[in-house]
Amino acid sequence: MALFVLTFSSMMATLEFDLGRPLPLNFLRRHSKAASVDGTFHNVAKFAMELTITDYKMAHVAPSALAGEIWGAIGAFLLSVPPSHPHPLA
8 A cells, every 4th residue: 555655646746736625816817818808807706705814614615616706796896896996097
């Protein structure tokens, strides 16, 4: 059994496989790229996502689900806010 584990670990290291948990940011980037959104939308969603990463109560949520929920919440919020300024704030 020890030889199997050693061989498997060696194969994973050679192939540079990372079996760790992916970050929600990876999924958020995919959402942003697929939807072709501007940088402001992506940055607001990223900020909201980073707030949840530090909260222990959110540790059980899958990274893909977290990114999807934040994406939907930020999208709904930004679509519901009427533009009050004629020029972008950024």
